[in-house]
Amino acid sequence: MIHFVLLISRQGKVRLTKWYSPYSQKERTKVIRELGGVILNRGPKLCNFVDWRGFKVVYKRYASLYFCMCIDQDDNELEVLEIIHHYVEILDRYFGSVCELDLIFNFHKAYYILDELLLAGELQESSKKTVARLIAAQDSLVETAKEQASSISNIIAQATK
Amino acid sequence: MAMHGMRGLSIFISDIRNCQNKEQERLRVDKELGNIRNRFKKEKGLTPYDKKKYVWKMLYIYMLGYDVDFGHMEAVSLISAPKYPEKQVGYIVTSCLLNENHDFLRLAINTVCNDIIGQNETFQCLALTLVGNIGGREFAESLAPDVQKLLLSSSCRPLVRKKAALCLLRLFRKNPDVVNVDGWADRMTQLLDERDLGVLTSSMSLLVALVSNNHEAYWTCLPKCVKILERLARNQDVPQEYTYYGIPSPWLQVKTMRALQYFPTIEDPNTRRTLFEVLQWILMGTDVVKNVNKNNASHAVLFEALALVMHLDAEKEMMSQCVALLGKFIAVREPNIRYLGLENMTRMLIVADVQESIKRHQAQIITSLKDPDISICRRALDLLYGMCDITNAKDIVEELLQYLNSADFTMHEELSLKAAILAEKFAPDLSWYVDVILQLIEKAGDFISDDIWFHVVQFVTNNDDLQPYAAAKAKEYLDKPAVDEKMVKVCAYILGEYSHLLARRPGCSPKEIFSIIHEKLPSVSTTTIPLLLSAYAKILMHTQPPDQVLQNQIWTIFTKYESCIDAEIQQRAVEYFALSRKGAAVMDILAEMPKFPERQSSLIKKAEDAEADTAEQSALKLRAQQQPSNALVVTDQHPSNGEPLPVFVGQLSVVKAPNMNNTEDHSSTEQVLSQENGNLSQVDQQPPSADPLSDLLGPLAIEGPPGATVQYENSAVSGLESGPDVVDGSAIVPVEVGTNTIQPIGNIAVRFHALCLKDSGVLYEDPYIQIGIKAEWRAHQGRLVLFLGNKNTSPLVSVQALILPPAHLKMELSLVPDTIPPRAQVQCPLEVVNLRPSRDVAVLDFSYKFGTHMVNIKLRLPAVLNKFLQPLPVSAEEFFPQWRSLSGPPLKLQEVVRGVRPMALPEMANLLHSYRIAISPGLDPNPNNLVASTTFYSENTRAIVCLVRIETDPADRTQLRMTLASGDPTLTFELKEFIKEQLVSIPTVAQAPTPAPPAAPPTPQIPPNDPAALLTDLL
DSSP states (O other), X not given: OEEEEEEEETTSOEEEXXXXXXXXXXXXXXXXXXXXXXXXXXXTTSOSEEEETTEEEEEEEETTEEEEEEEETTSOHHHHHHHHXXXXXXXXXXXXXXXXXXXXXXXXXXXXXXXXXXXXXXEOOOOHHHHHHHHHHHHHHHHHHHHHHHHHHHHHHHHTO | OOOSXXXXXXXXXXXXXXXXXXXXXXXXXXXXXXXXXXXXXXOTTOOHHHHXXXXXXXXXXXXXXXXXXXXXXXXXXXXXXXXXXXXXXHHHHHHHHOXXXXXXXXXXXXXXXXXXXXXXXXXXXXXXXXXXXHOOHHHHHHHHHHHHHHHHOSSSOHXXXXXXXXXXXXXXXXXXXXXXXXXHHHHHHHHTTOSOHHHHHHHHHHHHHHXXXXXXXXXXXXXXXXXXXHHHHTTXXXXXXXXXXXXXXXXXXXXXXXXXXXXXXXXXXXXXXXXXXXXXXHHHHXXXXXXXXXHHHHHHHHHHHHHXXXXXXXXXXXXXXXXXXXXXXXXXXXXXXXXXXXXXXXXXXXXXXXXXXXXXXXXXXXXXXXXXXXXXXXHHHHHXXXXXXXXXXXXXXXXXXHHHHHSOGGGHHHHXXXXXXXXXXXXXXXXXXXXXXXXXXXXXXXXXXXXXXXXXXXXXXXXTTHHXXXXXXXXXXXXXXXXXXXXXXXXXXXXXXXXXXXXXXXXXXXXXXXXXXXXXXXXXXXXXXXXXXXHHHHHHXXXXXXXXXXXXXXXXXXXXXXXXXXXXXXXXXXXXXXXXXXXXXXXTTTXXXXXXXXXXXXXXXXXHTTOHHHHHHHHHHHHXXXXXXXXXXXXXXXXXXXXXXXXXXXXXXXXXXXXXXXXXXXXXXXXHHHHHTXXXXXXXXXXXXXXXXXXXXXXXXXXXXXXGGGGGTTTOOOSOOSXXXXXXXXXXXXXXXXXXXXXXXXXXXXXXXXXXXXXXXXEEXXXXXXXXXXXXXXXXXXXXXXEEEXXXXXXXXXXXXXXXXXXXEEEEEOOOOSOBOTXXXXXXXXXXXXXXXXXXXXXXXXXXXXXXXXXXXXXXXXOOGGGGEEEOOOOHHHHHHHHHHSOSTTTEEEEEEOSOOOOOHHHHHHHHHHTTOEEXXXXXXXXXXXXXXXXXXXXTTEEEEEEEEEEEETTEEEEEEEEEEESOHHHHHHHHHHHHHHHHSOGGGOOOSSOOOOSSOOOOOOOOSOHHHHHHTTO
């Protein structure tokens, strides 16, 4: 299973963290510090896997961002590597040529999308189309709620004039 | 995509990004936290929108690495908001900020529960996601039935059901009892008919977890898995949106093959054939293509297929095909494939007899050992370690030694330990062994644990021939200018004991030897000085007639240390001074150390005949004696990847690597940060360049190969300075909840029976401790390692482990430490020697204390009869003469067994096979009969061939006639009873601490009056 997902920028800034195994706050900080050190220092053209504390971390760099997923020793590494790519493709489709800034200012969207992709540390949906559809549905739910709220408040505002 | 309406959040993020340095950032964050705290305090007037905004800000601050110790309540309270936008935020932020052990989560259970059983589909999804990601035991207990209902419901849409499947998986991991529902296995089987591939993928993940725990219950899923795999691999009826770069859901393919690996065998010949055809198709049909993602996806499937083939123990031909493929992979340049090739070759070594074919790739593997990528080096090292035997040990160990010169610093520890073990295990002669260890100490002294050099000393002490050689070598090393302190220790010891053997050689007079040693004294630490003093005393004693000058020199030193603050040094100085003044009268006291006691010397003998396994065993036993506790505290788990011999790996971690740069330094980050926060209007949409800004705005390179980013690699500044090698004590493992009653997790009897069939797994688990076992069996000997893992953040104390061996087993457990540190794993090797055939079972009496709970458990150890069997397929020419020569009781026994668990013949064959009894098909002309054979090993009997014949009655599967023959009457009887137990009882229900007596009524034995007559139907 995937124990956690980390997005770290080239400068070591954390862009997203998601923990599927129970780590305490202290442990989380330590994991990020340690793994950042390991992964950001790795040169190009090396393999995408790192041994780490009896686990394996599969990572891939996209422009300035490192996408990392920690898995069990005997999990299938390439499968996870393509989960990362799958996620990036979905982000790309959603934001339209996604860049780090998109993920900084819309980090909540990155979380929503991840929640449709992974659950309990396992892949939940492998169809990009389905994920896109679900996220669009969520967005429209939020929009509708907002419109309702504003129209109601308008009504109240006018009524109280 | 702007944040709709959440201007406050966007502004805050911009502010943070505009901070010039860490200090400014902290100030801005503190200000914001203060603001949020105030707003939360005056709860009134806080609109849902405000709450939402602040909660997002909290999450952002949390992500930046700041402690956010308030506001959890507000995040959790949003979950119960009536409207979707707020609820959604509440759910997401809660599941990011909290983990399953957090008390605040309890507050949410009711709302979550209501959302799950409610009618609103979107709310159901949110609730299932939260529980699936951070649900703990409490959730498992209260929600499991509802989640199951959703998963099985025909009215729910796939988006809910797939979440329910994974949510149930989480709950199952927290409490395996959640699927202990009647008929659950059938429902699981039905789930595999699911048309929606999203739901099927999730269900397959669930199935993998279920079968890994208990495959027996899910037999009926097996053919369905094969069907799914076939459908995917041949791309039949797979919707376009579920293909990934043209490959039908590679993830589902991988998961399906994973599930299949948990079934010990596949009985049904048709299913088996179909599966092998599909696997063959995958093995042959996977080509290297240009597109990276397609390549990765198809190879993910290929590697999983390889693993499945290995597991199924396919025919030789298919196995050699696998070896050939792996051989191709370890030679490619693409690092991922090479890494996986090495890793899988190592795995293959463990499961199959492929040592010889893998040896052909030795040169290629050594090339990978020298790869600049440390991940690949590690895999190559593991593989070399695994494939090493007496024939190639010299080459491999010398390669490792040579590589030590150039290897990455972080590899030294593992490398030197592995080299030491191999040298010890496979040394062709002892002087070579001494050479290797001394070289190791010279090159990597810091990483050599004391017991490695202790061991050299023991070898030298017990081998007179070796002593002059070792002394000469020691002098040679000590002559060098800068010598590692460990080297000083071992050399001083050897010279003290044996330098007198060199006295006639030039430059080896006592005086000269003394001055060589004494030169090192100013540079060594207080722990080494006592060793040097002993050496001086010994040299002095060996100098006959006494040399006045030397004597005065040494006495001066003793006198000087008489007032040393270190008690050990002081005592030695005083005593040696007094003793040496007594002259020749005290020769005896300071004479050479006697040979190490009998126990060792017998081992040395074994080591001398260079028999691989015995030498290895000697290493273990020696360690057991040297250390106060041989148990190895493993807190740092990283080196134990796919290790064939965990006991040695544990050793690795005893040697602590010096802590590297572990301090935080943000100055470099700040510099880059300020650049990164430069003017946003100067956006450069060019492809990646050295400008960090374009990094940020550049597309995340969906198409861009990783190579495109190479150019600014050098300018990359890590904000996290700790090196890749920070070895820190505490292993990070998931936190477990402590409960007050100590209930074992999982069924102890089931675990025991599983371990009777396999060699590694969990023997026992409760909320505090996990006891794992890894075993290796060779002939009549076995080596078990108990892994005692403390799952908590506080130590387990009063730990006691007692072995209650049955009369036929000789068992030696190394000392178990009294305390297991928090989150640590302790390894305790256990040596087993089988003296004679018996079905009795050894028991581990284990107790510990956690807080106020005293826990005592008695566990059967899987050192059972079948572990000392070796399957031995025989041909007709071998079988019949033996069968005839063993005539009648007590060597040949026959019995009609009734009350047999009904099973098909192939299933029975598999059962025997899993107990290491080989079926010889075709020997018996009657297709309802089975003929099998095996070799049994014990110290008294040595290797004995056992022959088995089982005649079944197709009309009544509950009875059969079994005939057993071997050259030992006890063995014949015990093995007959053993097989009978397996045939009549269903292993999973056996609960008794000792093997239950066979359920079948005792049947009178029918002595074969005329064995020749019996054979007629065989022939």
